[in-house]
Amino acid sequence: MEKKLSIAIDGPAAAGKSTVAKVVAEKLSYIYIDTGAMYRALTYKALVNNFNLEDENSLLDTLLATKLELFPSPNGQLVFLDNQEVTEEIRSSTVTNSVSIVAKHQKVREEMVRMQQSFAVNGGVVMDGRDIGTHVLPNAEVKVFLLASVEERAVRRHAENLQKGYPSDLEQLKEEIARRDKIDSEREFAPLRKADDAIEIDTTSLTIPEVVEKIMDLVHERVG
Numbered sequence: 001m002e003k004k005l006s007i008a009i010d011g012p013a014a015a016g017k018s019t020v021a022k023v024v025a026e027k028l029s030y031i032y033i034d035t036g037a038m039y040r041a042l043t044y045k046a047l048v049n050n051f052n053l054e055d056e057n058s059l060l061d062t063l064l065a066t067k068l069e070l071f072p073s074p075n076g077q078l079v080f081l082d083n084q085e086v087t088e089e090i091r092s093s094t095v096t097n098s099v100s101i102v103a104k105h106q107k108v109r110e111e112m113v114r115m116q117q118s119f120a121v122n123g124g125v126v127m128d129g130r131d132i133g134t135h136v137l138p139n140a141e142v143k144v145f146l147l148a149s150v151e152e153r154a155v156r157r158h159a160e161n162l163q164k165g166y167p168s169d170l171e172q173l174k175e176e177i178a179r180r181d182k183i184d185s186e187r188e189f190a191p192l193r194k195a196d197d198a199i200e201i202d203t204t205s206l207t208i209p210e211v212v213e214k215i216m217d218l219v220h221e222r223v224g
């Protein structure tokens with residue numbers, strides 16, 4: 001039987017991580033875990049309850065008292081918070097603009113990492129986030145760091161918003177993405193960083209199938 005690998009995909013906002021991770025997981029019949037959705041779900045709950053996003057201990061207590069579940073589906077990963085589906089709600093711009101504040105707390109991250117590692121114990125997983133190659137799955141057989149210029153990433157998100165019929169402002173998106181990248185890269189604990197052994201792929205001028213192909217080549221190299 002072919003060995004089941006762990007595949008870590010990291011990179012800044014809107015670099016294409018979840019899109020390509022989903023396709024790679026499908027091709028290999030692996031599970032796909034979007035770790036950003038976990039930070040988003042906690043942020044959503046904290047916002048709904050008017051919690052102070054700087055209060056690390058109360059955020060940790062909230063996380064420990066929360067039933068957070070991820071389920072695969074043909075349309076991507078479904079997210080449930082205390083038995084209620086929040087897949088759409090956690091993508092709102094309010095959550096997007098607050099999530100990096102929640103994600104900078106070490107105690108919150110340590111608990112998230114523990115949960116994420118428990119999903120990956122048997123391998124056969126494609127996980128995307130910011131610290132997968134560096135902290136969550138340091139022994140992943142394939143590590144990829146996806147990049148694209150801020151302009152290109154904002155254009156992609158803008159097109160996605162328009163396609164979904166959401167209001168969207170390109171300049172504002174550019175600022176929001178740059179701001180989130182800055183907080184994610186500058187936080188003290190487990191910042192957004194390429195693992196030393198990760199392969200960097202600049203996707204600025206690549207299509208989704210081209211990125212998927214590059215990752216599949218790395219997978220095939222690994223399984224020989």
Ligand code: CDP
Pocket residue numbers: 012013014015018035036037039040099100101103128129130131132180184
């Ligand atoms: O899809 P997008 O790139 O907009 O973001 P995401 O993957 O849903 O992640 C949302 C936020 O969660 C990021 O901006 C980080 O602040 C945080 N995050 C993190 O700190 N560590 C992870 N492994 C995943 C996400």
Ligand code: CDP
Pocket residue numbers: 011012013014015016017018019020156157160203206207208211
């Ligand atoms: O998960 P992450 O935030 O890194 O990005 P994403 O949500 O997978 O991708 C953001 C948008 O860029 C999606 O609408 C993708 O279809 C698009 N994309 C693209 O146009 N070209 C690529 N090479 C990768 C993603």
